[in-house]
Structures are given as structure tokens and as C-alpha cells.
Amino acid sequence: xxxxxxxxxxxxxxxxxxxxxxxxxxxxxxxxxxxxxxxxxxxxxxxxxxxxxxxxxxxxxxxxxxxxxxxxxxxxxxxxxxxxxxxxxxxxxxxxxxxxxxxxxxxxxxxxxxxxxxxxxxxxxxxxxxxxxxxxxxxxxxxxxxxxxxxxxxxxxxxxxxxxxxxxxxxxxxxxxxxxxxxxxxxxxxxxxxxxxxxxxxxxxxxxxxxxxxxxxxxxxxxxxxxxxxxxxxxxxxxxxxxxxxxxxxxxxxxxxxxxxxxxxxxxxxxxxxxxxxxxxxxxxxxxxxxxxxxxxxxxxxxxxxxxxxxxxxxxxxxxxxxxxxxxxxxxxxxxxxxxxxxxxxxxxxxxxxxxxxxxxxxxxxxxxxxxxxxxxxxxxxxxxxxxxxxxxxxxxxxxxxxxxxxxxxxxxxxxxxxxxxxxxxxxxxxxxxxxxxxxxxxxxxxxxxxxxxxxxxxxxxxxxxxxxxxxxxxxxxxxxxxxxxxxxxxxxxxxxxxxxxxxxxxxxxxxxxxxxxxxxxxxxxxxxxx
Numbered sequence: 251x252x253x254x255x256x257x258x259x260x261x262x263x264x265x266x267x268x269x270x271x272x273x274x275x276x277x278x279x280x281x282x283x284x285x286x287x288x289x290x291x292x293x294x295x296x297x298x299x300x301x302x303x304x305x306x307x308x309x310x311x312x313x314x315x316x317x318x319x320x321x322x323x324x325x326x327x328x329x330x331x332x333x334x335x336x337x338x339x340x341x342x343x344x345x346x347x348x349x350x351x352x353x354x355x356x357x358x359x360x361x362x363x364x365x366x367x368x369x370x371x372x373x374x375x376x377x378x379x380x381x382x383x384x385x386x387x388x389x390x391x392x393x394x395x396x397x398x399x400x401x402x403x404x405x406x407x408x409x410x411x412x413x414x415x416x417x418x419x420x421x422x423x424x425x426x427x428x429x430x431x432x433x434x435x436x437x438x439x440x441x442x443x444x445x446x447x448x449x450x451x452x453x454x455x456x457x458x459x460x461x462x463x464x465x466x467x468x469x470x471x472x473x474x475x476x477x478x479x480x481x482x483x484x485x486x487x488x489x490x491x492x493x494x495x496x497x498x499x500x501x502x503x504x505x506x507x508x509x510x511x512x513x514x515x516x517x518x519x520x521x522x523x524x525x526x527x528x529x530x531x532x533x534x535x536x537x538x539x540x541x542x543x544x545x546x547x548x549x550x551x552x553x554x555x556x557x558x559x560x561x562x563x564x565x566x567x568x569x570x571x572x573x574x575x576x577x578x579x580x581x582x583x584x585x586x587x588x589x590x591x592x593x594x595x596x597x598x599x600x601x602x603x604x605x606x607x608x609x610x611x612x613x614x615x616x617x618x619x620x621x622x623x624x625x626x627x628x629x630x631x632x633x634x635x636x637x638x639x640x641x642x643x644x645x646x647x648x649x650x651x652x653x654x655x656x657x658x659x660x661x662x663x664x665x666x667x668x669x670x671x672x673x674x675x676x677x678x679x680x681x682x683x684x685x686x687x688x689x690x691x692x693x694x695x696x697x698x699x700x701x702x703x704x705x706x707x708x709x710x711x712x713x714x715x716x717x718x719x720x721x722x723x724x725x726x727x728x729x730x731x732x733x734x735x736x737x738x739x740x741x742x743x744x745x746x747x748x749x750x751x752x753x754x755x756x757x758x759x760x761x762x763x764x765x766x767x768x769x770x771x772x773x774x775x776x777x778x779x780x781x
Contacts, residue, residue: 254325256725257310257501258718261302261331261421262509263287263351263531268309269715270319271722273731275741277715279317281309288348293394295353299337299345299424306425310495321498327429327487328504328725330512330717331422333439336400338415343427346411350400351421353569353627355636357403358394385460386444387542387562388551393628393636397443401469417475422506429503430485434476438511438563441554445469446477448542448552454559480507480556481728504728507556509717510536514563515556516720517684517710518742520735522561525673525680527666527699527707528716529689533571534631535669538735539564539677548632548672556724557735564676566631566669571662572689574624574640575601578658583651602694604652605659610701610754611761612657614648619761622654622661623768629665632672637780638773659695663702664765670703682706684744686716693746700748702758707748 253272260267265285270278283305288296314321337349350356382389390396394403397418405412419427423435437457440446445467447460457477464471478484482505492499506512510528514536517526525537538561544551552562579597612620621643628636642657674680683705689695690713700707710716723741726732 253323255319255323256722257324257327258721258725259306259327259329259331259425260509260718260721261329261425263332263353266302266305266309267718268306268313269718270313270317271718273325273726275719275722275726277712277719278319279313280715280718281313281316283309287351287353291356293355293358295351296348297351299349302421302425303428307494310497314496321496321501324497324501326483326502326504326725326729328721328728329422329425329506330509330721331420331425331506333420333508333510334395334397334442335421336397336404337419337421337424338404338411339417339419339424339427339433340414341416343424343431343433345424346414347408349421349424352395354400355394355628357396357399358392358636360394360399360402360406381463381466382444383544383546385447385449385463386441387448388442388444388544388553389546390444391549391630391634393630393634398445398467398469402467405468415473418473419475422508423475426484426503426505429487429491431488432485434478434484434505436480436505436507436554437477437558438480438507438554438556440477445474448554448562457554457558478505479558480505480511480724483728502729504725506721506724510534510565510567511554511556511563512718512720512724513686513716514538514720515723515738516716516718516742517686518739518744519684520738520742523677523680524684525670526684526686527670528687529571529662529685529695530687531571531573531576533568533662533666533669533687535566535666535673535683536563537673538562543676545672545676547634549630549634550632550669550672550676556720556727560735564673566673568624568631568665568669569627569629570624570640571666572687574622574626574658574662575689577626578654582654598692601655602692605656605694608652608656611757612649612653612660614646614653616646616648618644618646618648620644620649620653620657621761621765621768622657623765624658624661624665631669633769635773635776637777638769639776639780643768659698660702660761661765663695663699664762666699667703667762668766680705682708684708684710686710686713688714690714693748696746696748697751700750701754702762704750704755704758706750708744709746709748711743711745
């Protein structure tokens, strides 16, 4: 077997996945290793960066061992990764603390120092509209989970670490440094640090750190990494890294992209105005657009795309989706002892059967509809509210686990519809969406998405691998084998389409309105309870 292949790493919130992908962008095999997220205090979410490297090494060696693929077949190394992490490193690339990952909201308190009264949606109008929107096209949310409040927190609470920081790196950036000894980030990651100038000049985005914004926040611009395009090659694999991984030195290491950016390519919804939705631990609605727009009230706007000179990626990101199903599985439906005796695949197949046996709207025998709110970790789009929390509401004695599961499936879909509504108002309505993510393996969930959204849903053939497939396509672009965005369509395939059931239209439209009212009528209560 002498076929050229790509080695793609998916650095997720809970694991590293190494994937071998053919030159025709087909999955050969994969290997996964888990790591832990630490929650030392309320609002904190950290990971040990050495865990990323440890799992990268172990998955690579196992994948080589079980596939028989030889290192000389690897055309490039590429990535899809979690985004908005902040890891300070010294000049040798040694981490100075654990990484504050995307879920970390410890910096929220310092936003109030940056944005004094009077406020519009919590922000000083001048700084928000005249600086952020003009320069970046967006702004940090109030939840404190963006990069700017994390850096401000570090500067305020641990000035010795800030002073000792040579560069701030995101998750992917640190691993690429370990591979190449080069420190750089990609345009899509830099975009949502909200410190990069994303305006267009002569038809192309500038993609450079903004001196104005760095000065505003008193962030030393020298501590920010060099910005590269996702399709740039950062450097060759070093001898030391190659030896540790069981590879050969010199393999091109592609700058690649964050999970959302890579998945947008892997979804196949790559032309201007096409959208896709994701059901992973978190969720989003996203798509490539040529014009930069923003809805700051609903935390919706544009980020960087893999086609960084040509397109933006409009995004409505939501904190919890499949994570809510994991919660229901682990905390409500099964004990740890029971889970140890059950096959994971079998559990999710049982879930699909249970949901299918339950009436739409999680309607009990007494006619009561059970509703679920998936805001377990606050919410970004369309709420931008760190105080809101999730829950089951309207429970009655005739509800059982079938209704709980269906309510979870539907609640996540209602939330996604709300994000879609926000994105469509910025641009224009769509007739169909591609769907990706591990949750999309459930045909039942895909059908619920189609029914709730009233849209045709096209499922990517291997939905849980969209990020890795997108990363491989980016690598194929990096080595010059794909020249334009239209060619990407040739490498993206769908296995099934799901059409809205007209019989459920009236019910789901009604429940969607009530879902939105649940938040609007209770947001002050959430704030009182969770401040």
C-alpha cells in the first residue's frame, strides 16, 4: 500500500483522535485517547497541555501499529481543535500554567472594569461599536469565556505569569510547536480572540493583530503569536518529535484550523450562504459568507474561515448539545455501575428506540408536554447570558425516561432553531442544512432537527469525523491539490436526507415560541439565583 495519506488530529474537549485519511478524503482508521478537564473553582475549566501531547503520541503509535501504514506515506499532518484556549508559555515553549479552555469563564468579573457605565448590552457604546465592531466585526461576550478577559484575569491575578509569558498559545498552537518548534496561530483562531483586524483591504482581509485593541486592553502585542493562514505549512516535523511519534522527520505540518472551521469544510456546506449545524458536546449553526455582519445582542457574527482571504464564517455557537444527553445518561438514567456493564453503542441505540416510542413534544398520557432547557453552562447564542441554567420543566407523574430523553433531543433542537433564526436574519433563509457531529449519528435526532427547524437536513456520511475530514481537505489545499472552494464539494458526501414531517409543524412552532418565552420570562430569576 503506497497511497499518499493524511494524518489528522482532532483535539477535542475530552479527547485526542488520530485519523488516517486517504488522498480522496476517505477515513481509513482512527484511534482515540481521553484526557481530563479540571474544574478547580467555580467558573474555571482547565486542561494540562502535556495531556494533549501524551495522547497525540499514544494514538499515533497505536494507529500506525494497527493499520500497517508506513510513515513515508504521510503527505502532511493536519489538525482540527477546540478553540479559545489560553496557554501562556515561556520562550522555550514550556507551559507556565494549565490551559484555560473555552469553557473557562473566570475572566467575567474583569469585563466590568473594561466596560464602565453607561452600557448597551453591558458594554460601553463607544468602545463596542466604534472599536470592536469596526476593527474585528465582533466583541467578547459577557460570560468571560473569550480570550481577552482570560488574559486580563491572568494579568490582574498572576502578574508574574503574565510577565514571564513569551507567547499566548491556543490548544492547536501548542501541539504544532511541539511538532515544529515554531509558535504561530491560524487566522480563524486569532479572529475570535477579538484582537485581530479583520477588515478587508483591496478585496482581502487584513488578518493582523490590531495595535488599537491591544493598546485598549493593555495587552503586549509581542506576546501574541504570528498569524498564519489555515492552509499555510508551519514547518517540517522535527527529528525529536518524529522519534517520539514513530514517524519520520520532514513531514509538512499544516497550520490547519479550529474545530468549527475545519468542520465547516467537512460539512460540504462551503458555498456563500450555505449553512450547517453541529450536534457535538456543544452545538452551532455556521456557514461561509462573503460579507462580515454581526448581531451583538444575540452573540452571533462572523469568525475566520479556512478560506481566510475570501470568506468569513458566520457562527451562532451554543454551549451544550450532546453534553446534555451525556448528563441525562450519566446522572439520571444510569449509575456508574450500570454503565460499566453496558456497551456504549447499545445505550445510544436504546435511547433512539425510547425517543421514537414517545409522542412529539414529549407528551405524556395525561396530555402534558415536557420541555428541556439545555443551558447547563450559560449560553452564548442567542442569549449571551452566563446566569441562565438548564432544566426540565412541566414534569408530571405520567412522564418517564422516554419523555426525558425526547425532551432533551427536542430542547437541543429548539435551541439550535433559535440560533438558526438569528443567523438567517443576518443573511437570508436557507432550504437545507448539512448536519455533523456525533449526535448526528442518531437518525431520530436528525429527524427531530428537520421537524423542529422545518428544514431539509442532509447528514454527512461520517458525521462524527467532519472535523478530521475538513482538516484533511485543508491539508490537501496546503500542498496545492485543491485550488478553489468549488473543488471542495467533490470530497464531501451525504448518506441520507431528512424531510420535515408536516404533521408536526403546528406543534413544534407552538413549542418553539414557548421555549423562547421560558427564557424571557425567567432570565431575571436566573440572574438572582446564579449571580
